[in-house]
Amino acid sequence: MLKKLCFTGxxxxxxxxSAPLSVCLKKWPLLKKEVPRIHKxxxxxxxxxxxxxxxxxxxxxxxxxxxxxxxxxxxxxxxxSSNSQSPVRIWKxxxxxxxxxxxxxxxxxxxEILYFGLAPFxxxxxxxxxxxxxxxxxxxxxxxxxxxxxHERFLEPLTMGSDEASGTWDVLVHPNGRLYFTTYxxxxxxxxPESGRVERFPTAGKDLVELAPGPPPxxxxxxxxxxxxxxxxLLSPKGELRAxxxxxxxxxxxxxxxxxxxxPARREYWVNTDLFSAAGTAAGHDARILDARGHxxxxxxxxxxxxLRFDARGRGYLVERSGAELWLRLLPASRPDxxxxxxxxxxxDANFLGAADFAQDLHVAADGTVLVxxxxxxxxxITPDGRARRLSFPSVADGLYYSAALHGDRxxxxxxxxxxxxxxxxxxxx
Numbered sequence: 001m002l003k004k005l006c007f008t009g010x011x012x013x014x015x016x017x018s019a020p021l022s023v024c025l026k027k028w029p030l031l032k033k034e035v036p037r038i039h040k041x042x043x044x045x046x047x048x049x050x051x052x053x054x055x056x057x058x059x060x061x062x063x064x065x066x067x068x069x070x071x072x073x074x075x076x077x078x079x080x081s082s083n084s085q086s087p088v089r090i091w092k093x094x095x096x097x098x099x100x101x102x103x104x105x106x107x108x109x110x111x112e113i114l115y116f117g118l119a120p121f122x123x124x125x126x127x128x129x130x131x132x133x134x135x136x137x138x139x140x141x142x143x144x145x146x147x148x149x150x151h152e153r154f155l156e157p158l159t160m161g162s163d164e165a166s167g168t169w170d171v172l173v174h175p176n177g178r179l180y181f182t183t184y185x186x187x188x189x190x191x192x193p194e195s196g197r198v199e200r201f202p203t204a205g206k207d208l209v210e211l212a213p214g215p216p217p218x219x220x221x222x223x224x225x226x227x228x229x230x231x232x233x234l235l236s237p238k239g240e241l242r243a244x245x246x247x248x249x250x251x252x253x254x255x256x257x258x259x260x261x262x263x264p265a266r267r268e269y270w271v272n273t274d275l276f277s278a279a280g281t282a283a284g285h286d287a288r289i290l291d292a293r294g295h296x297x298x299x300x301x302x303x304x305x306x307x308l309r310f311d312a313r314g315r316g317y318l319v320e321r322s323g324a325e326l327w328l329r330l331l332p333a334s335r336p337d338x339x340x341x342x343x344x345x346x347x348x349d350a351n352f353l354g355a356a357d358f359a360q361d362l363h364v365a366a367d368g369t370v371l372v373x374x375x376x377x378x379x380x381x382i383t384p385d386g387r388a389r390r391l392s393f394p395s396v397a398d399g400l401y402y403s404a405a406l407h408g409d410r411x412x413x414x415x416x417x418x419x420x421x422x423x424x425x426x427x428x429x430x
Contacts, residue, residue, distance in 0.1 A: 087424055087425065087428055088393055088394055088422055088423070088424045089152070089422065089423050089424070090394075090396075090415065090420055090421075090422045091147070091152060091153070091154065091420065091421050091422070091423065092418050092419060092420045093145070093154040093157075093418075093419040093420070094419075095418065095419065096118060096140075096141055096143055096157065096419065097120070097140045097141060099138055099140055100120035100123070100124065100135075100138055100140050100167075101120050101123035101124075101418070102118045102119060102120045102123075102143075102167060102418075102419055103118070103119065103120070103122065103123065103399075103415075103416035103417060103418055103419060103420070104116050104117070104118065104145055104402065104414035104415055104416055104419050104420055104421060105117035105118065105119050105167075105168065105169055105170070105171075105402050105403075105414065105416060106169065106170040106171055106210070106360075106361060106402050106403050106414070107145075107171060107361075107402065107403035107405065107414045108171050108172055108173045108179075108363075108403070109149065109173070109363075109405040109407075110173040112148070112149045112150050112407060113146055113147065113148060113149065113155070113193075114146070114147040114149055114403075114405045114412060114414070114421065115144060115145065115146055115171050115173060115179055115193070116144070116145045116146075116147070116171055116402070116403065116414045116421075117144065117145070117167065117168035117169045117170060117171050117181065117182075118143045118144065118145050118157065118167050118168050118419060119135070119166065119167025119168055119169055120135055120138075120140070120167055121135045121166075121167060121169075121184075122398075122400070122416060123398075124137075124138070126398065133185075135165075135166060135167070135185065136165045136166060136185040137165075139163050139164060139165055140163075140164060140167075141159065141161065141162050141164065142159070142160040142161035142162070142164040142166070142167065142168060142183065142186070143157040143158065143159055143160070143167070143168060144157055144158040144160065144168050144171060144179060144181060144191060145157050145414075145419060146158065146193075147412065147421045149405060149407040149410070149412055150407070152410075152412070152421075152423050154419075154421075158179070158191050158193065158196060159196070160181070160189060160191055160198045160200075161186075161198075164183065164186050165185045165186050166183040166184050166185030166186045167183065168181045168182070168183060169181070169182045169183060169184050169209055169210075170182045170209060170210045170211045171211070172211035172212070172213070172219060174190070174213075174217075174219065174237065175216075175217070176217065176237055177192070177193070177194075178190040178191065178192055178193075178237070179191050179192075179193055180211055180219060181211075182208040182209055182210065182211060182221065183206075183208075184206070184207060184208065184209055184224070185206065186206065187200045187201055187202050187204065187205075187206060188200070188201045188204055188208045188211075188221065188235075188239065189201050189239065190237075190239065199238070199239060200239070201235065201239030201240075203239070203240065203241055204221070204233065204235055204239055204240075204241050205223070205233075205241075207223050207224055207225050208221045208222065208223055208224075208233065209221075209222050209223075209224045209257075209258070210222045210258065210259050210260065212259070212260050212261050212262065212309070213262060213312075214234055214235070214262045215234075215262060215264070215267075215292075216264075217236075217237050218234055218235060218236055218237070218242055219234075219235050219237070220232065220233065220234060220235075220260045220261070220262055220269070221233040221235055221260075222257035222258055222259065222260050222271060223244070223257055224256045224257055224258065224274075225256055226254055226256050226274075226276045226280055227254065227280075228254065229246060229247055229248075229249060229254040229255050229256065230246075230247050230254075230255055230256040230257035230273065231244050231245055231246045231247060231257060232244070232245045232247070232257055232260055232269055232271050232290065232294065233245075243294065245269070245290060245294030247271070247273060247288065248296060250275055250286055250299075252277065252278065253275040253276060253277060253283050253284070254275070254276050254277075254278070255273040255274075255275055255286070255288075256273055256274045256275075256276060257271050257272075257273055258271070258272050258273060258274060259271070259272050259307055259308060260272075260308075261308045261309050261310045261316070262310060263310045263314055263316060264310065264312060264313075264314050265313065265314025265333040265334055265335065265336075266314065266334060266335070266336045266340075267291075267292045267336055268289055268290065268291060268292070268297070268336075269289070269290040269291075269292075269294070270287065270288070270289055270290075270305075270308050270310075270316075271287070271288050271290070272285060272286070272287045272288075272305045272306070272307075272308065273285055273286055273287070273288070284301065285301065285304050285305075286299055286300065286301040287299070287300055287301070287304075287305035287308075298340075302322070303320035303321060303322040303327070304320065304321040304322075304354075305318055305319070305320055306319045306320065306321055306326075306358060306359040307319045307359050307360065307361060307362045307372070308362070309362050309363075309364065311364060313333050314333030314334070315330070315331065315332060315333050316329070316330070316331030316343070317329075317330060317331075317362055317364065317370055318331065318343075319348075319359040319362055319372055320345075321352060321354055321359075324350070324351055324352055324353075324354070325347065325349065325350055325352060326347075326348045326349040326352040326359065326380075327345045327346065327347055327348060328345070328346045328348055328370065328372060328380070328382055328388070329343050329344070329345050329346075330343050330344050330345075330346065330386075331343040344386075346382060346386060346388050347388070348372065348380045348382075348388055348390075349378070349380075349390075353376075356376075357374050357375050357376045357378075358374065358375050359372055359373070359374050360373050360374060360375055360400070360401070360402055360403070361373045361402055361403040361404070363403065363404065363405065363406075365405075365406040367384070368383075368384035369381060369382065369383055369384065369406055370382040371404040371405070371406060371411070373401055373402060373403055373404045373413055374401065375400045375401060376395065376401070377392060377393035377394065377395060377396075377399075377401045377413075377415075377422070378390055378391075378392050378393075379391040379392075379393065379401075379404050379411060379413060379429075381406075381411070381426065381429050389429035389430060390429060390430060391411055391424060391426065391428055391429040392428075393413060393415075393422050393424065394422075396415065396417040397417070398417060399415055399416060399417030399420075400415075400416040400417070401413050401414070401415055401416070401422070402414040402415070402416055406426070409425060409426045409427065410423055410424070410425060410426065411423065411424055411425075411426055411429075
């Protein structure tokens with residue numbers, strides 16, 4: 001795909017992915033190079049020297065760009081949160097639709113590519129005054145975003161549909177190489193990232209929100225329904241409905257399933273919930289542990305379980321809120337007949353603003369480093385020896401951070417404020 005150049009007031013040359021410019025320079029030499037970031041800060045007093053080295057074609061291009069500078073700055077996709085010296089760079093892709101305001105959602109990484117959902121849910125909800133069904137009224141493309149973690153640039157999104165009632169919500173990279181996705185208002189499915197071949201799962205039903213590995217080779221999905229209530233869903237790699245475990249009400253409150261995880265050591269399912277009254281009013285949260293047949297074993301509301309994950313060995317990672325504190329609980333793998341372990345807790349934040357923030361996702365890197373992503377852009381980095389640091393990304397109006405990925409000494413995170421990914425050096429974590 002042809003790359004285009006963005007010129008800022010400081011004359012920083014920035015090749016962006018699919019930025020809609022009013023001037024297209026097909027013969028510009030930089031466009032032929034796969035360079036992720038080029039920043040050449042040029043002082044005004046050295047501009048004449050640079051100009052003398054330009055070819056006639058390049059000189060014409062610079063003149064055209066100079067006359068159109070204000071329009072170009074508005075049309076370009078900015079790479080940095082402030083300028084080329086900023087420690088945080090926010091990369092933005094071109095909007096996939098003129099009718100809906102898509103943004104980047106849950107993500108999962110493999111082979112140095114961050115795959116993520118693209119959905120207009122939040123923008124539609126705000127425009128409709130809080131109507132959660134507003135997104136389904138406008139049909140549009142069904143896409144799965146891709147971000148190159150090595151070169152920090154967007155790749156062409158994968159297309160799963162062109163006339164859909166919902167965007168893509170969660171994404172799970174399966175060991176079989178396929179990418180599984182949910183759509184909530186539509187049917188879930190999977191796509192081969194190499195061939196682009198798509199399979200949809202109509203027999204699994206709708207209202208599926210989040211995905212997690214299940215008993216191999218199956219996967220888990222949560223069905224988020226406030227009436228009559230939610231469920232934990234077990235799917236085959238082909239999308240066949242293996243089992244569905246309805247969540248029992250909490251007294252008079254209905255339970256909508258949010259996040260789920262499978263503990264392969266104890267062969268148990270974990271799920272957290274949103275609780276609603278019969279009138280549909282939010283009324284709190286709880287967490288449940290189910291046995292291999294879906295029977296409830298444990299239910300608790302304090303501490304609040306915000307996100308959870310188990311690795312292939314059965315080690316658990318639970319993000320918990322206790323009052324104004326946010327903790328990470330590490331559970332060791334244990335046998336089904338052994339007492340349930342309490343594990344160890346690591347304090348992440350002693351002043352957690354739970355009314356305005358939430359631990360949205362958790363990923364464990366190949367080296368054992370844990371990344372906990374909060375809506376606010378605070379990323380907690382916990383090393384295998386238990387040291388916890390915080391990497392803070394800038395606050396963005398109406399923006400929510402979703403899923404972080406670690407690549408070398410860089411952390412990149414999806415940002416639901418347009419289609420955006422923010423990246424920063426891990427060394428900034430304090």
